[in-house]
Amino acid sequence: MPGFDALGLPPAIRQALDAMGYAEPTPVQAAAIPVLLAGRDALVEAQTGSGKTAAFGVAAVKAGSEGPGLRVVVLVPTRELARQVAEEIRALGAGSPFRAVAVTGGVHAEQEERTLGGDVRCVVATPGRLLALLEESKLRVDRVAFVVLDEADRMLDMGFAPDVEKALAALAHRAQTAFVSATLPPEVRALARKHLREPKEVRVGETHIPTSLTHFRLNVFPDQKERALVALLRAESPERSIVFVRTRDRAAAFAKLLKAEGFAADPLQGEMSHEQRRHVFDLFQRGTTRILVATDLASRGLDVPEMQLVVNVDLPDEDEQYLHRAGRAARLGRPGKVVSFVLPDEKERRVELEDVAGAAFAPYRLDIPEPKPPEPERRGPAGKGVRGPPRRR
Numbered sequence: 001m002p003g004f005d006a007l008g009l010p011p012a013i014r015q016a017l018d019a020m021g022y023a024e025p026t027p028v029q030a031a032a033i034p035v036l037l038a039g040r041d042a043l044v045e046a047q048t049g050s051g052k053t054a055a056f057g058v059a060a061v062k063a064g065s066e067g068p069g070l071r072v073v074v075l076v077p078t079r080e081l082a083r084q085v086a087e088e089i090r091a092l093g094a095g096s097p098f099r100a101v102a103v104t105g106g107v108h109a110e111q112e113e114r115t116l117g118g119d120v121r122c123v124v125a126t127p128g129r130l131l132a133l134l135e136e137s138k139l140r141v142d143r144v145a146f147v148v149l150d151e152a153d154r155m156l157d158m159g160f161a162p163d164v165e166k167a168l169a170a171l172a173h174r175a176q177t178a179f180v181s182a183t184l185p186p187e188v189r190a191l192a193r194k195h196l197r198e199p200k201e202v203r204v205g206e207t208h209i210p211t212s213l214t215h216f217r218l219n220v221f222p223d224q225k226e227r228a229l230v231a232l233l234r235a236e237s238p239e240r241s242i243v244f245v246r247t248r249d250r251a252a253a254f255a256k257l258l259k260a261e262g263f264a265a266d267p268l269q270g271e272m273s274h275e276q277r278r279h280v281f282d283l284f285q286r287g288t289t290r291i292l293v294a295t296d297l298a299s300r301g302l303d304v305p306e307m308q309l310v311v312n313v314d315l316p317d318e319d320e321q322y323l324h325r326a327g328r329a330a331r332l333g334r335p336g337k338v339v340s341f342v343l344p345d346e347k348e349r350r351v352e353l354e355d356v357a358g359a360a361f362a363p364y365r366l367d368i369p370e371p372k373p374p375e376p377e378r379r380g381p382a383g384k385g386v387r388g389p390p391r392r393r
């Protein structure tokens, strides 16, 4: 594999990579950087945690360094990801005349004005906020040359597509476009072609998620999920873990339960205020909290290198979501575990997901404790020491 020196990078970017401790390009960086630096449109697919951000980030910094004004727009699905991507691009642009900022909903007008003041070369935005800024004429995009859709398949699915289409139409003059994700299924590629000019397909690796992930299943009854989660987290004691549930209410409820059980846990879901979300995610990144109980809001793109364990308390409805949830662990080839709770009527879904993951889910061995007696005085000491039921597999 060629080193960064073989990729023809501007010296300032080369130095920034050194300062970031990136000694060698990852495979997707080695494959995509030359294509993007040559100005080609591209569809970039490579597994979760493989360094796709810097792959397009390097090209963003180069495009942004070529003159004043906003040159680069990166669209992402969530606020947390916008901040993370902007940070990585800022690091890559440290030695260049370069400002990259995140713009998302939920930020006060004055603060946003400050963020956008001065010579901003790159904006990392959620689509809704970008459109609002365009409508309010708070952002000039006539000089934008390079546009990236990160998590492109998510950005083109039903929820986001109308806004993304509008944003791309407003950026129709752009010279170059890249669509990036760990999962670019054929129907998305077909749709993407509408927006790309003779795109080069950069596809690295055979799998969407690292093979260093181990997949487990834990068969549970609905009323055992709480106790199973507590017992699982006690058994694993992960450095950092993300627990996925189906709804915002469940995220709040499970986080509350875990806190009551003494875990450093917080919820992350879309109903929380911008400030709450930001605070919760900062604490998690720093390791002050170790467990995040989240909806699929957190399934895309977030990079916390210490993440060791992903728990699917509720199975994902969409196949891709399994891959993206799982991919929050095992960043850049590190080991990681995914444990999925499977209800008695979810066996078929589990088999489908094994197919999606490309691996059978090994049974996870765990004694799920009996429920605590609701009124101890009525059950009395006789309730103590009763053995739980045999393990279910």
Ligand code: ADP
Binding pocket: 021, 022, 023, 024, 025, 026, 029, 046, 047, 048, 049, 050, 051, 052, 053, 054, 301, 302, 303, 305, 331, 332
């Ligand atoms: P992806 O977008 O493919 O899921 P990220 O861009 O979030 O992956 O990168 C995953 C992790 O790898 C991040 O923590 C990032 O800092 C790190 N990383 C990226 N490129 C390199 C590199 N060349 N050398 C070392 N670490 C890297």
Ligand code: MG
Binding pocket: 052, 053, 150, 301
């Ligand atoms: Mg990414």
